[in-house]
Amino acid sequence: MQHLDPEVLSLFALDEPVDAGSISHLRSCPECAAEYAALRRAVNAVRTTPDASSLESPGPNVWEGIHRKLGLSDAVASDPLGPANAEPAEPQPATGSNNVSWLRWPVTWLAAAAAAVVITTGVVVAVNQTVAPVPLASARLEPLEQFSATGSATVTEAGDGTRTIEVQLDKTEARGYQEVWLIAPDLSRLVSLGIMNSSSGRFDVPAGLDLSGYPIVDISDEPLDGNPAHSSVSIVRGTLSS
Ligand SMILES: [Zn+2]
Numbered sequence: 224m225q226h227l228d229p230e231v232l233s234l235f236a237l238d239e240p241v242d243a244g245s246i247s248h249l250r251s252c253p254e255c256a257a258e259y260a261a262l263r264r265a266v267n268a269v270r271t272t273p274d275a276s277s278l279e280s281p282g283p284n285v286w287e288g289i290h291r292k293l294g295l296s297d298a299v300a301s302d303p304l305g306p307a308n309a310e311p312a313e314p315q316p317a318t319g320s321n322n323v324s325w326l327r328w329p330v331t332w333l334a335a336a337a338a339a340v341v342i343t344t345g346v347v348v349a350v351n352q353t354v355a356p357v358p359l360a361s362a363r364l365e366p367l368e369q370f371s372a373t374g375s376a377t378v379t380e381a382g383d384g385t386r387t388i389e390v391q392l393d394k395t396e397a398r399g400y401q402e403v404w405l406i407a408p409d410l411s412r413l414v415s416l417g418i419m420n421s422s423s424g425r426f427d428v429p430a431g432l433d434l435s436g437y438p439i440v441d442i443s444d445e446p447l448d449g450n451p452a453h454s455s456v457s458i459v460r461g462t463l464s465s
Pocket residue numbers: 224225226227248252253254255256
């Protein structure tokens with residue numbers, strides 16, 4: 224049987240949403256349930272002062288499972304709460320001896336469980352901060368005159384506000400080299416975004432450039448003549464719309 228990933232177990236323990244398949248596995252698998260229970264206690268121990276009245280001693284399989292899943296060294300392989308590590312008999316309170324044992328959680332045990340919680344929390348935070356770029360506008364690129372290439376251009380905006388245009392053509396047809404431009408509707412103003420040596424490329428959109436003033440995406444065929452102006456030979460062109 225495929226047991227639950229330690230990260231999924233940690234998500235459970237942190238009350239994070241998990242998929243239905245993992246939930247049903249947890250309900251039907253005693254081993255994963257035991258690991259979940261242990262992690263849950265670790266979360267409670269880290270978050271709050273433990274309520275001794277609700278704590279129980281774990282079975283030997285709990286530490287074994289945690290040890291294996293966390294890939295801990297052999298030096299801490301034996302159950303810290305097991306017979307081999309039991310302290311010499313000493314007077315115990317008449318009631319609640321099991322509860323008391325939890326309050327003597329060895330540092331390694333708690334640290335390992337807490338580390339799993341911390342690592343998983345870091346993963347969750349990292350995932351949440353990786354926000355996918357939002358598409359702002361796109362254009363179909365159609366060939367001009369003697370050319371036959373077609374393609375697309377898509378502008379996306381990242382979480383920090385930077386905009387990128389991704390250009391894709393089905394082939395390269397330049398006799399010189401391809402240059403990517405944003406052009407005003409009346410063709411009176413234009414901004415060069417850069418050189419594209421293959422059939423696709425990604426280009427930064429200048430910060431502050433109002434795309435509605437430069438909605439035309441144009442890819443030109445530029446001769447190697449040292450003249451930085453548009454050659455007036457366009458291979459494909461399209462207008463951005465959102
Ligand atoms: Zn399982």
